[in-house]
Amino acid sequence: MTKGLPTNWGRRDDAMVEDALRRGASRRDLLKMFMAGGIGLTAGGSLLLRASTAMAETPKTGGHLRAAGWSSSTADTLDPAKASLSTDYVRICQFYNRLTFLNEQGEIEMELAESIESADAKVWTVKLKKDVLFHDGHTLSSADVVYALKRHLDPAVGSKVNAIAKQMETIEAVDPLTVKITLTAANADLPVILALHHFMIVADGLSDFSKPNGTGAFLCETFEPGVRSVGTKNPHYFKPQGPYLDSFEFIAIADDNARVNALMAGDIQFAASLNPRALRLLEGQTAVDTFKTTAGNYTDLNIRLDMDPGQKAGFVEGMKYLINREQIQKSVLRGLAEIANDQPISPASKYYNAENKARAYDPDRAKDLFKKAGLLGTEIPMVASEAATASLDMAMVVQQAAAGIGMKLKVDRVPSDGYWSNYWLKAPVHFGNINPRPTPDILFSLLYASNAAWNESQFKSEKFDSMLGEARGMLDEAKRKEIYGEMQTMISNEAGTCIPVWISNVDAKSSKVKGLKANPLGGMMGYAFAEYLWLDA
Numbered sequence: 001m002t003k004g005l006p007t008n009w010g011r012r013d014d015a016m017v018e019d020a021l022r023r024g025a026s027r028r029d030l031l032k033m034f035m036a037g038g039i040g041l042t043a044g045g046s047l048l049l050r051a052s053t054a055m056a057e058t059p060k061t062g063g064h065l066r067a068a069g070w071s072s073s074t075a076d077t078l079d080p081a082k083a084s085l086s087t088d089y090v091r092i093c094q095f096y097n098r099l100t101f102l103n104e105q106g107e108i109e110m111e112l113a114e115s116i117e118s119a120d121a122k123v124w125t126v127k128l129k130k131d132v133l134f135h136d137g138h139t140l141s142s143a144d145v146v147y148a149l150k151r152h153l154d155p156a157v158g159s160k161v162n163a164i165a166k167q168m169e170t171i172e173a174v175d176p177l178t179v180k181i182t183l184t185a186a187n188a189d190l191p192v193i194l195a196l197h198h199f200m201i202v203a204d205g206l207s208d209f210s211k212p213n214g215t216g217a218f219l220c221e222t223f224e225p226g227v228r229s230v231g232t233k234n235p236h237y238f239k240p241q242g243p244y245l246d247s248f249e250f251i252a253i254a255d256d257n258a259r260v261n262a263l264m265a266g267d268i269q270f271a272a273s274l275n276p277r278a279l280r281l282l283e284g285q286t287a288v289d290t291f292k293t294t295a296g297n298y299t300d301l302n303i304r305l306d307m308d309p310g311q312k313a314g315f316v317e318g319m320k321y322l323i324n325r326e327q328i329q330k331s332v333l334r335g336l337a338e339i340a341n342d343q344p345i346s347p348a349s350k351y352y353n354a355e356n357k358a359r360a361y362d363p364d365r366a367k368d369l370f371k372k373a374g375l376l377g378t379e380i381p382m383v384a385s386e387a388a389t390a391s392l393d394m395a396m397v398v399q400q401a402a403a404g405i406g407m408k409l410k411v412d413r414v415p416s417d418g419y420w421s422n423y424w425l426k427a428p429v430h431f432g433n434i435n436p437r438p439t440p441d442i443l444f445s446l447l448y449a450s451n452a453a454w455n456e457s458q459f460k461s462e463k464f465d466s467m468l469g470e471a472r473g474m475l476d477e478a479k480r481k482e483i484y485g486e487m488q489t490m491i492s493n494e495a496g497t498c499i500p501v502w503i504s505n506v507d508a509k510s511s512k513v514k515g516l517k518a519n520p521l522g523g524m525m526g527y528a529f530a531e532y533l534w535l536d537a
Contacts, residue, residue: 057514063535064247065513067270068259069524071387072252075421076225079209080200081151081159084420086272086435089197089527090250091223094231095135096200096214099126099145100191101528102438106520108191112140112201112215114177116194121186121473126179132238134203135220136213142173147204149181160453161198164445167472186473189439196442197527217243217531226417227251231530244515244534254386254416257281260508263288269510269535272524275390276334282508289511293518294338294504296346296436299389301382301398302456303496307428309373309380310457316496318369322401324361325500332393337501343491344434344443345484346502348520351440353485356492367405379408383430387419389503391431425456432456432497435522440484444468448491457496464490512536 072087080092099113110116114127132140151157152165159165170182183190193199203213212220215238218231228251233243251268253259256278263271264285274290282288303310303319310316320342329337338347341358345351370376384395395411402409414423423430437443446452449468450460464487471483491497505523509516515533519526 059241059244059515059534060536061244061534062246063537064249065245065270065530065533065535066249066251066268067272067524067530068251068253068262068268069272070252070254070256070259070389071416071420072226072254073417073420074226075418077209078212078220078223078229080148080198080202081157081161083197084160086522086524086527087250087252089435090524090530091229092197092200092212093216093526093528094218094229094248094250094530095212095216095220096202097216098195098197098200100195102192102195102520102526104517104519106438108195112145113194116191118190121188121190121475122183124181124183124190125174126181128177128179129238130177132215133236134213134215135234136203138203140201140215141176141204142179143176143204145179145201146171146173147206148201149199151202152198159198161196161446163449163451163453164193164196164442185469186475187441188473188475189441192438193442195438195521197521218248221247243531245530248530250530263508263510266510269513270524270529270533271508273389274506274508276332276336276506279334279506279508287511289509289513291507291509291516291518292336292504293507293523294346294348294502295518295520295522296344296348297389297434297503297505297522298340298344298346298499298501299391299394299431299433299503300456301394301498301500302425302430302432303498304428304458305460305496306458309375309378310428310496312373312375314369314373315375316457316498318366318373319398320359320498321362321369322366322405322407323359323398323498323500324401325358326361327397328390328394328500332390332397333501333503336504336506338504340499340501341488341492342495342497342499343488344437344447344497344499345440345488346436349440351481351484353488355485356489361401363401363405366401367407370405370407375407377406377408379410380429381410381412381427383412383414383423383427385414385416385419385423385431387416388424388431388433391433394500395431425454436520438520440487441468441472444487447497448495459491459495459497461490461494 069087071085097112101109101111103109114129116126118124149171152159167183169184172180174180206213217234217237219234221232222230230249232247256275259271260278260281262268303316325339339358341356382395384391399409424432446454450465467483471480474480507523514536
């Protein structure tokens with residue numbers, strides 16, 4: 001600290017700089033403040049440097065951004081109700097909006113809704129923003145919201161969140177800008193639920209989703225399932241800020257190294273969700289930045305309890321003891337992960353049960369359990385694919401551990417294309433990859449309730465279902481946390497999902513791409529990054 005200056009000098013200067021920038025001060029204005037003595041110039045002129053950097057971060061408009069995800073399929077869809085891949089989520093975030101949005105702190109913000117209120121957490125009143133235009137030019141009304149939400153209740157639609165949406169007993173228009181939602185039972189999480197990607201609002205009557213009609217930041221110019229999409233800036237977007245890009249193209253490059261090489265070559269400006277091994281290629285690359293998000297994403301080994309070998313008592317428990325979690329964390333993911341305990345609620349959640357410890361690696365105990373199941377020495381296939389992040393490397397770790405105790409696990413490597421429709425949820429032993437969700441109720445309802453659309457191991461428990469309903473409408477937070485904690489233990493001990501680690505997502509981008517922030521819904525700003533990024537030419 002400079003002799004003779006008060007201890008709060010730097011903090012006072014920082015506040016003055018920030019206030020000046022908020023008021024639109026230019027670099028010349030700041031220099032005048034320095035010269036006049038209004039701001040202290042610390043060693044090396046660091047305040048001026050920070051001020052200049054802050055001004056450099058001002059969003060700029062224009063340009064075309066080409067980004068690459070890691071998975072795609074000929075089953076790619078622009079129907080929010082049917083979205084299941086990260087690729088789908090990125091695209092629907094381009095073309096539609098939700099009633100609510102989760103910001104980087106995990107707090108609810110209003111998006112298409114002006115307000116969402118309830119006195120009892122059962123009957124909710126949604127007020128819509130005025131003068132929001134769909135891509136076809138018509139104004140958002142309650143009819144659009146009612147249609148979009150009711151689609152999830154129609155079995156013919158095949159909504160991925162049908163189990164969650166079923167709690168909406170009635171959805172009705174009160175007036176052109178007001179919707180009333182009555183739930184079957186109280187649920188304090190409804191505003192959070194409505195922030196899920198699947199609950200994007202589509203135009204009333206929309207049925208041809210190859211031609212999306214939403215309110216989103218981009219208009220759909222091109223959509224080729226399994227190949228690419230191109231969106232152009234919506235000139236009538238209702239938000240005062242953004243989108244900044246003139247156009248946005250999204251493709252998939254399944255191979256991590258190829259995705260990194262495309263970034264370094266300038267063929268793309270954004271590479272999503274990189275394997276830690278591929279990050280070595282970026283060492284020393286000053287023109288490329290990386291961005292880490294740990295929000296509860298995981299790759300799990302799923303063992304169906306309604307098929308062999310999962311039906312054999314002891315097999316699932318044996319597999320959980322056979323997984324060397326620390327090796328997966330340190331070797332496979334190079335430290336970019338946190339040890340998990342075979343249930344989906346991560347330490348980032350206030351409902352995380354820290355008393356539910358992860359199983360220690362114990363191959364001898366696993367061997368005894370396989371013997372009791374009558375499966376020791378029997379060849380059992382594990383289906384893995386590049387489509388499920390790091391699953392091939394995880395499979396090799398488990399296979400090697402099995403070989404050491406005389407257990408034959410065969411790794412069946414299958415292509416990324418078609419993996420989610422042909423193998424996930426279907427093969428007796430296979431890997432999945434689950435994106436973060438903001439509440440335990442959403443995760444449990446999607447993945448572990450008896451009627452869950454994505455019940456990966458076909459876990460079914462009347463007790464679990466009852467507890468899920470009880471906790472959903474509970475206003476006593478302490479009791480709610482206790483119930484969710486017990487449910488986490490039930491999943492760890494009874495479900496056929498082996499979750500070894502929570503994976504840190506690492507996106508990489510050109511240093512010219514600005515505006516990227518973390519989001520609790522996952523990497524790529526919860527898949528909504530196209531609206532918020534800009535190019536600093």
